[in-house]
Amino acid sequence: MSETHAVHDAVILGGGLAGLCLALQLRGEFPDLDVVVLERQQHPLPPAAHKVGESTVDIGAHYFRETLGLRDYLHHAQIYKFGLRYFFSDGCGDIGRATELGLSEAFPAPSYQLDRGLFETFLGEEARRRGIDLRTGTVVRQLDVGQDGALHAVRYTDTEGTQHDLQARWLLDASGRAALLRRRFDLTRDDGHHVNAAWFRLDARLAIDDWCDDATWRTRCRPPERWRSTNHLCGPGYWVWLIPLASGAHSVGIVADAAMHPLDTYRDFDRALEWLARHQPQVAREVARHRDTLLDFRFLRSYSHGCKQVFSADRWALTGEAGAFLDPFYSPGSDFIALANTFICELVRADRAGQPLAPRVRHSERLYQSFYDSMLAIFRQQYPLFGNAAVMACKIVWDQAFYWGVLCQLVFQRRLVDTALFAELGPALMEVQQLNERVQALFRDWHATAPVERPAEMLDQRKLGWFRELNEGMHESLDDAGVRARLKTNLALLHEVAGAIAALAARDGAPVDGLPECSGPPPALFDLAPVEGVVSAA
Numbered sequence: 117m118s119e120t121h122a123v124h125d126a127v128i129l130g131g132g133l134a135g136l137c138l139a140l141q142l143r144g145e146f147p148d149l150d151v152v153v154l155e156r157q158q159h160p161l162p163p164a165a166h167k168v169g170e171s172t173v174d175i176g177a178h179y180f181r182e183t184l185g186l187r188d189y190l191h192h193a194q195i196y197k198f199g200l201r202y203f204f205s206d207g208c209g210d211i212g213r214a215t216e217l218g219l220s221e222a223f224p225a226p227s228y229q230l231d232r233g234l235f236e237t238f239l240g241e242e243a244r245r246r247g248i249d250l251r252t253g254t255v256v257r258q259l260d261v262g263q264d265g266a267l268h269a270v271r272y273t274d275t276e277g278t279q280h281d282l283q284a285r286w287l288l289d290a291s292g293r294a295a296l297l298r299r300r301f302d303l304t305r306d307d308g309h310h311v312n313a314a315w316f317r318l319d320a321r322l323a324i325d326d327w328c329d330d331a332t333w334r335t336r337c338r339p340p341e342r343w344r345s346t347n348h349l350c351g352p353g354y355w356v357w358l359i360p361l362a363s364g365a366h367s368v369g370i371v372a373d374a375a376m377h378p379l380d381t382y383r384d385f386d387r388a389l390e391w392l393a394r395h396q397p398q399v400a401r402e403v404a405r406h407r408d409t410l411l412d413f414r415f416l417r418s419y420s421h422g423c424k425q426v427f428s429a430d431r432w433a434l435t436g437e438a439g440a441f442l443d444p445f446y447s448p449g450s451d452f453i454a455l456a457n458t459f460i461c462e463l464v465r466a467d468r469a470g471q472p473l474a475p476r477v478r479h480s481e482r483l484y485q486s487f488y489d490s491m492l493a494i495f496r497q498q499y500p501l502f503g504n505a506a507v508m509a510c511k512i513v514w515d516q517a518f519y520w521g522v523l524c525q526l527v528f529q530r531r532l533v534d535t536a537l538f539a540e541l542g543p544a545l546m547e548v549q550q551l552n553e554r555v556q557a558l559f560r561d562w563h564a565t566a567p568v569e570r571p572a573e574m575l576d577q578r579k580l581g582w583f584r585e586l587n588e589g590m591h592e593s594l595d596d597a598g599v600r601a602r603l604k605t606n607l608a609l610l611h612e613v614a615g616a617i618a619a620l621a622a623r624d625g626a627p628v629d630g631l632p633e634c635s636g637p638p639p640a641l642f643d644l645a646p647v648e649g650v651v652s653a654a
Contacts, residue, residue, distance in 0.1 A: 124150045126464070127270050127284035129259075129297075131155025131250055133232065133450070134436025135290030136239035138457045139248045140184050145461050146468065152282060153243065154254045154272055156294075160237040170230050170359045170367055171197065171346040174520070174590065175527050176450025177227035183454070189238060194362050195229040198222050198337070198344040199577075200446065202512060204505035204570050206351025209397045212328030215505040215644070217512060217575040218345060221338050223587045229344070230450075231361040259296060261287060263430050286464060287432040295438050298423055303434075305422035309443065309496045312379040314388055314415035315357075315369035320406040322358055322366045327398055336574045346447060349396050352503035353377055355445060356396050365411060368403060371444060373499035374418065385413045420495070422488065426456060427480050429473040433460045440488050443495040446515065454527070455484060462533045479535060486549065487523060493553050494518075501563045505570050506624075506644040510617050511559050513577065513641060517586060517613055518552055521606035524590050529599045541603055548607050554630060555614050562626040567644075575642045582609065582639045609639070616641050 126142060128135045131153040139153050172180065181187045201218035208214045243250050253275035260269040268287035273279050289297040298304055324343050325334060334340045347358040353376030359367040370382050370391065382391040389407070392400035423440040427433045435456035442448055459480040466476050494515050501507050522545065531537050538545070578584055586606070594602055616638035618628040 123267060123283045123285065124152050125284070126151045126286040126288055127268070127282055128153045128288045128290055129256060129270070130290035130292055130294070130436075130438065131157075131236075131240060131243075131252065132290065132292055132436070133236060133239070134292070134438070134453045134457070135288075136236065136243055136250075137179070137184060137453060138288060138290060138435055138460060139243050139250070140239070140246065141457050141461055142464065143243075143246050143248055144184070146464065149464075150249075152249045152251065152284070154256060154270070155240075155250065155252045156255060158253045158275070159240045159250075161233040170232055170361065171200075171357075171444075171447035172227045172230060172450050173200070173447045174225065174227060174451075174524050175454050176447070177225070178528060178591075179450065179454035179457075180228070181226070183458075186242075189242075190226075190228050193234065193238065194231060195344060195360055196222075197227045197229050197346060198341055199227075199346075200348065200512075201342060201345035202348045202350055202508070204351075204503060204508065205349050205398075206395055206503050207397070208570075210328065211324065211398055212330045212333040213572045215509075215570045215573060215575065216336075217505075217509055217642070218337075218342075218577065220336055220574070220576045220578050223578075223584070225587075225591055229346070229360055229362070231363050231365075234362055256291075256296060259287070259300065261297070261300070261430070261432060265430075268432065285431060286467075288460060289432070289434045289438040290436050292437045295434075297432060297434055298438060301425070303424045305424050305440075307420055307422040307440075307492055307496070309420040309492060310374045310418055311371060311420055311443065311495075311499065312374050312377075312415065312417050313369060313371045313419055313444070314379070314382050314413070315367060316385060316388070316413040317361070317365045317367050317411040318403065318406045319365050319409035319411055321360060321364060322368070322402050322406075324358060327402070333574075336576075348445070349399060350502045350508065351395050353499050354395065355502055356392070356399060357444070358399070368399070369444070376499065379415060379417055383415045385410060388413075422492070425481065426484055427459060427463060427477045429477045431463075431467065431473070433463065435460060442488065442491055445495060446491075446519070448491060451523075452488070455487060455532070458527075458532055459484060476533070479533070479538075483532065483538070490518075490523075490549050490552060493556050497560060498556065501559055504563050504566060504568050506566045506568070507559055507563045509575050509642040509644060510620060511556075513580065513583060514555055514613060514617060517583065518548075518610060520586050520590055521610055522548065522603070525599070525603055525606065528590055529594055529602075531599060537600065541600065544604070544607050548610055551610065551614055551632075555617060558618065558621055558626065558628065558631060562621040562624060565625040566621075567624070569644075571644060580640045580642075582613075612636075613639050613641070 199219045205214035258271035349356040354372035357369040382388040615632040615634035618631040
């Protein structure tokens, strides 16, 4: 049979992070599945390839480590991350004088800083080792998307310009910003989150632990290796990332509210360096010292977007940036790849079993969009708060608790397609989603009334016992009754945390109508007391 008439089980458009991970997951769950991956770039990719999305958090790390079976590779070839770390340091020339929020010691479950060039080259090699047909240097020229049970057709050219035609039962778009199907069907949705970004790599290690001479400051972290964190340096309307890469390079990014910090003020390296000198002078000094090692520079305007539809009963689906893309503040990119890919695998499973797809597509779409909307509420209209240490200390703890307590549990306990669980707990989950929206609105109101002084202290998240226990319990293996009991416990805890946040905000004069009151002793939260100049766990 010629290739023109061969019918493949799945053709994946794009062999970057999302597409290669999808191919590996499909092959792992369906060893006999015939998968072709079409990737524009040639492999191997250059080290420190210029791709955004180097930091992983819990779901993405779990997905790479457990679902795809890459634990050994990640352990030996990438960097163990020292959590997410935040400095409220706008205009500050000495990082030791900024309020710091983070962990003094890492939590048990590992996450990683990913050198995307090295990682995607490895994924391509692993895909071929597992029998996946990865074709690099290809350009998709034509797509005919089948409807009502018809097959899909793909025409592409290879590096020599030769034309090839494929047919596929499943057409899976992982083409990134090219967004082949999202553009074809006009699915892009303005999500109201208007933020820009610019980022670059330096072929040097930015040793943030050496930026302060205070021995006490250095030893607050054990080991004293803040450089392994995804470091966020925050100010009103923006944050700057510092992410180390396994190649020895360091990634530096500026992410800012479009109205507060126009992109034109940092859209090339020289202007970015001037912008950093105004807002993060210590970062600017360190970058200037290594400017001769600059590897690349890129910017994106209005990078955040929603997607009207991600899954179709006509057997096509989107994953990664080809679908929806949020905000890198909490590094959720690989999380949403994990979610979309898992839903796609479940749809393929149903199709192979001869089951109707439409009900499963509706469930997957509804749940995926619900997760997206919940995370969007965390970011949209929140950038003006980013310089307020008092409000942000509570916001970051709330956001992480919401993530660990609900979404992580559903993923780690493999309940994303447990329709019985969602039928039972759906109202309670919807209630906590609405609670999150009210708490995010409270943060905006609180910012208008809260003091913005910054004590030179570290807010150690490990000192919040309930927060630590929430994290440590995420990976426990639970039966059906245990999963339901854990979710109910976590939902109740989130109501108590919301009440504790409301109590702190009310003290500063913020309106807290419609928010819960604590039924007992409130969970410990960070309470910045700027008048006394101290930081404590309230």
